[in-house]
Amino acid sequence: MDEFAALCGISRPTISKYFNDPNSVRPSTRGRIEAALKEYDYRPNIYAMNQNRRLTKNIGIVVPYLADPFFAEIARVIERRCIDAGFTPTLFSSHGEPGQEIEILDTLRLLRPAGVLLAPLGRASDRKHIEAFCRDVPTILFDSNIEGVGAAFVGSDNFSFVSQTVEYLSRTGSAPCFFEMRDPANPNANKRRHAYLEMMRRLNLEPHLIKIDGTGWGFEEIGRTGALKVLKQDLLPTDTVLCSNDRLAIGVLSACHELGIRVGREEGCTIRIASHDDHPYSRFTCPSLTTAAHDYEAVSDHAVETLFRLIEAGGRLETREETLFAARLIMRASA
Amino acid sequence: MDEFAALCGISRPTISKYFNDPNSVRPSTRGRIEAALKEYDYRPNIYAMNQNRRLTKNIGIVVPYLADPFFAEIARVIERRCIDAGFTPTLFSSHGEPGQEIEILDTLRLLRPAGVLLAPLGRASDRKHIEAFCRDVPTILFDSNIEGVGAAFVGSDNFSFVSQTVEYLSRTGSAPCFFEMRDPANPNANKRRHAYLEMMRRLNLEPHLIKIDGTGWGFEEIGRTGALKVLKQDLLPTDTVLCSNDRLAIGVLSACHELGIRVGREEGCTIRIASHDDHPYSRFTCPSLTTAAHDYEAVSDHAVETLFRLIEAGGRLETREETLFAARLIMRASA
DNA sequence: ATATATTTTTGACGCGCGTAAATAAAAGGC
DNA sequence: GCCTTTTATTTACGCGCGTCAAAAATATAT
Known part of the structure; x- marks a missing residue:
């Protein structure tokens, strides 16, 4: 900065001031600095700046x-x-x-x-x-x-997510069971479970929680493994599954496909799957995933x-x- | 660091030396520093360190x-x-x-x-x-x-990717056409196209390039839109599609599902789709994606x-x- | 105990910049 | 042209640390 100040014939503190707020120096000075800037591509060291700055x-x-x-x-x-x-x-x-x-x-x-x-x-x-x-x-x-x-x-608002999916699913078909990890690391998962239970109570429907095992962040694999187990043992209490989040649902869809179970609301489908988050990939799953989107x-x-x-x-x-x-x-x- | 040095009764340069290499100070000194460290949880400012360090x-x-x-x-x-x-x-x-x-x-x-x-x-x-x-x-x-x-x-090694997929596909069914973006931003895409053409030449098969439009990083959507167009117009020269990368393939799979086209090598499937990268999600697509994996x-x-x-x-x-x-x-x- | 090698301390400087106070210069008004 | 206000410069210090050289302290070998 010293060198650069010398090059434009302006003192270093003024240059410093310019970089903190280009409008805090006189237009003529600013012009000279910006002209020099083009010529000698200098830029202040942000990490050094941070050392003394108030903010x-x-x-x-x-x-x-x-x-x-x-x-x-x-x-x-x-x-x-x-x-x-x-x-x-x-x-x-x-x-x-x-x-x-x-x-x-x-x-x-x-x-x-x-x-x-x-x-x-x-x-x-x-x-x-x-x-x-x-x-x-x-x-x-x-x-x-x-x-x-x-x-x-x-x-x-987790309640907003779940209330919409539960309402929609139970209005258009059988009421959903709730598919989730037994021990979710994310507090949103707990809020979603509570919201599900509350909504089912309000609608006077019987709730079913399906809790699957697994830890870590590989939700798709956890969802897939869990769904395979549940589906093979025919433990699904209803033909509509509401997953806690899209990544689990992606795993569940994968399990269904593997078992030849057709998913969707079309003719010939035996199961409906919905979820929450509107994960970037949820529009590309097969079938595309009905979900509640974050704003x-x-x-x-x-x-x-x-x-x-x-x-x-x-x-x-x-x-x-x-x-x-x-x-x-x-x-x-x-x- | 000055304060901390005073607290352990050791000079600042020695503390500095310790942080650069704990073994460069005498074990007894090191012990004192580490004892003090537990008590007063001090840690050096890495951004200030970086200012003067040789490396x-x-x-x-x-x-x-x-x-x-x-x-x-x-x-x-x-x-x-x-x-x-x-x-x-x-x-x-x-x-x-x-x-x-x-x-x-x-x-x-x-x-x-x-x-x-x-x-x-x-x-x-x-x-x-x-x-x-x-x-x-x-x-x-x-x-x-x-x-x-x-x-x-x-x-x-892009050639290794494409040679394996092309060899496998043409050995187990009809030879693949190559599905890619018309104007790929990534140089690997070009190498893969060349590898495809070269492999087809070696195998004495007729190559088919399918170039789809689209720019940006939303490959799934680009693949999906492109595939919808190609499939609807029945422009596919063969029943085997080799996508340049998995993200495009995810879009193609989505398009196939949408059109009711069954994908895979099983009975009743009318198209095979393979790809390259082993994207984290490629094992969860429906059907799961045959691909060449990066190491x-x-x-x-x-x-x-x-x-x-x-x-x-x-x-x-x-x-x-x-x-x-x-x-x-x-x-x-x-x- | 003495000589030698090793480690630590002291003191001083530097990194690239912010900031504050005092001073000097320029701009604006009459 | 002079005076006032605004803006710029000078000077000096600080941030939190690295690093170097010389001096002092300590450890090791004999």
């Missing part, structure tokens, strides 16, 4: 598992929003490991981020550690909530906007906001 | 499109390897945009990475810019090659190991190495 332009984005296209997609949208707003996002994935999540938060502190958008692992998360982090760094939780932690939570855009936008508000407010909001977006039922071929 | 422990990982599970998966494996080797990887996605790729490389310089693992966008990449980057930063290209750029390239592990491991060698060698290798790993044919239900 950096860094934003941390943390997702639990990036190899899940759902998170990959939401991360992509959020990243873009941050860049467009003049921030420098850095993306981290916990890769499903609580240890990694802790490590990431510890590293993130050193970046001195203006704010963080955190989608926690869920039940596996170290609550105390995340709490401590949120006390020091302005943080918005998204996707999965941890009660009372972070300045705000932005996510989807990706709304969740991303609102999470980012809330973070910006939080940053501008100096890192504190008056009350902890919880914003939930309703789902949109997507009727496709599977149910 | 940082940073590694940059750049992929073209993280919402593609193929890259998400490979990034996950590579990240893990780097962490295990004591490095600090930072992951970036170009999100399919050449501008982003340039931006990422420019930002990456500032991190002063010891090395970079770069999977370029391909044809859309700004070759000059990447070349300039590689001159300054030790870089290994992976997945898609840019001739002569970077210290080495690690990828898969993910080998590519990841070798890329990382080559980078470590490059770093230890001071950033230069004697000659530019190109390592290609053979594919493994995965026979599933679709062909």
